[in-house]
Amino acid sequence: MPEQPLYFESDYHRCEFISFCNDDGRESYLKVVTWSLISISTALIGCHTIIRGSRIYAERNLVVLTIGWFFLGVSWWSIAQSPWFEDAYTRLDVLAWMVCFIFGIVGTVYILSRIIRFTESMTPKDPPIEPLNDNEMRLVTEMIRRNLGDGN
């Protein structure tokens, strides 16, 4: 890889999209982090407010509902302000990475579920329960009769 020109050299140029270009990569990284945090936090606040304002748990509150949709709209606006999504979705290699990442997640969850099932299968089993004796049977029958009645 050629050595990067320093800031006082004539062929030095600021680059926005190449992560190894001195401090510009750091600036781009911080920009992505900041806008991602804005998108995620406004989406979370918006969803929470919409659920609080809807008729799931109480009466519908139009003001709260409108505020929630405003926050969700801000989240969409912040995504529209983030050019890296468009860059990513128009590149086949990035799309392939995203799909492979999902395959990796699914495979890992499957492996972990097999490990958990293996652990559960190693748990010592309790001995079979003894049947109820006459006194216990009478007690249970009486409890059911008192709670359910005689069916009348």
Place this chain on the structure above:
Amino acid sequence: MLGFDFSIAGIESLGAMMIIAMVFICYCFAIHLIVTWNPYHRPAIPLVSSLILCMGPMLAMSLEKDGHSSFAEMLEIAFLFTSLGVGVIVLWMPIILVFVTFLMLIVSRKTPSEDPLIEMLEN
């Protein structure tokens, strides 16, 4: 703009993404097991397995250069893997947000039934 390198390097990078996903999920799972520690859930075997699956690729990567590894190098690789994992999840965000917006639309228009129990039985 469109183009994909189907060379060995391209295929290797796809495999690397799957390994990064594995490290990321195992890292989150190990943290989840530690912070919700309950001996009756028998978490020892899943925790050790997830730590092996998490540390194995990181150790292999740190040994790749010169055959030696250090704690600082492992931390660097852990930071790289987790930030790449979060980065790819963030790339999925607009697609996730489409589904979430659709769900919020349903929630906003929802009117609760007079008898939720009957509705639950019918569904």
